[in-house]
Amino acid sequence: MAALTLLRRGSAPARLLSGTLNARNPCIGATQGCHLRRHFSNNKILVELDEASGVAIMKLNNPPVNSLSLELLTEFCITIEKLEMDRSCRGVILTSAAPKIFSAGLDITEMCGKSAEHYAAFWRAVQELWLTLYGSNMVTIAAINGTSPAAGCLMAMCCDFRIMADNPKYTIGLNETQLGIVAPFWFKDTMTNILGHRLTEQSLQLGQMYTTPEALKIGLVDQLVPEDKVQSTAAAVICNWLAVPAHARQITKSMMRKQNIERLVNHREADIDNFVNFIGKDSIQKSLQVYMDRLKQRKQ
Numbered sequence: 001m002a003a004l005t006l007l008r009r010g011s012a013p014a015r016l017l018s019g020t021l022n023a024r025n026p027c028i029g030a031t032q033g034c035h036l037r038r039h040f041s042n043n044k045i046l047v048e049l050d051e052a053s054g055v056a057i058m059k060l061n062n063p064p065v066n067s068l069s070l071e072l073l074t075e076f077c078i079t080i081e082k083l084e085m086d087r088s089c090r091g092v093i094l095t096s097a098a099p100k101i102f103s104a105g106l107d108i109t110e111m112c113g114k115s116a117e118h119y120a121a122f123w124r125a126v127q128e129l130w131l132t133l134y135g136s137n138m139v140t141i142a143a144i145n146g147t148s149p150a151a152g153c154l155m156a157m158c159c160d161f162r163i164m165a166d167n168p169k170y171t172i173g174l175n176e177t178q179l180g181i182v183a184p185f186w187f188k189d190t191m192t193n194i195l196g197h198r199l200t201e202q203s204l205q206l207g208q209m210y211t212t213p214e215a216l217k218i219g220l221v222d223q224l225v226p227e228d229k230v231q232s233t234a235a236a237v238i239c240n241w242l243a244v245p246a247h248a249r250q251i252t253k254s255m256m257r258k259q260n261i262e263r264l265v266n267h268r269e270a271d272i273d274n275f276v277n278f279i280g281k282d283s284i285q286k287s288l289q290v291y292m293d294r295l296k297q298r299k300q
């Protein structure tokens, strides 16, 4: 476990050392056809780990829209941590098993009509997802094969590189204000590091969802490719990232992200209290209910 994970947990840097193996050509096994694939899945996450290349494909599998329920969030963190500990895995491609939707963001039903204890547990799990993914030592590539609002966009933004399917129907962004809620400071910090202050301010105030060309133009995604090329492009891109000496890349990643991570780590309980107070307000509950009703009415 290296620089970033070390920051949070103070554990031994085993990963930092193992990460340099095969660094000059990490995909050599894959290109020579020596494929050792391991499949494992929780209920809601499918994983295929190619030991030859050191790359795991991690698919969100929570139909119909990959909303991030407490169960999915928990499985997500367990999966990333398991891969992080696995010496044969050095990179993850995060994608969706659902057609057309990368992730609909947090499961709104987890934030409606529940107890304060439930809200606290849910928010802790959302924080954990961010800490685990944003703080991962592995190379992380988002293969965004569908629409990705709010926490769906956050997951993609946590990755090192974002490839999105160039489909005019797909959009991506932090749309929280459209639901009458507020993206917390660490969502904001993650976006600011990608887009800069001015654009993030505008984007967050408006709760803006961007089309794919817009997202590329502002740098919210790094590459647009035809839908059927998303996975193969992600596989090629991750090979390039894995070719960089791992210890140097990991320390650099840590250097770029540690301030943001420390900020949440140091204010974690206060952030949970804020969330519980905020989400439990009658006015916020009403806004979420109106939003859910509108979603359902769209279909009628």
Ligand SMILES: CCCCCCCC/C=C\C/C=C/C(=O)SCCNC(=O)CCNC(=O)[C@H](O)C(C)(C)COP(=O)(O)OP(=O)(O)OC[C@H]1O[C@@H](n2cnc3c(N)ncnc32)[C@H](O)[C@@H]1OP(=O)(O)O
Pocket: 064, 065, 067, 101, 103, 104, 105, 106, 107, 108, 109, 147, 149, 150, 151, 152, 175, 176, 179, 181, 182, 183, 184, 274, 275, 278, 292, 295, 296, 299
């Ligand atoms: C003072 C400071 C205090 C700080 C406090 C911080 C508070 C911050 C709190 C929270 C941050 C929130 C982050 C989030 O992620 S909120 C979630 C935002 N997500 C969305 O807005 C997406 C909503 N969904 C859609 O727009 C669409 O569903 C779609 C584009 C993703 C897919 O469209 P389509 O294919 O047409 O599917 P349906 O709309 O028909 O949906 C199918 C089914 O799924 C339900 N559903 C959709 N999204 C969600 C969701 N996010 N959670 C739960 N359920 C969802 C939808 O209602 C349908 O259900 P059905 O009618 O029963 O079939």
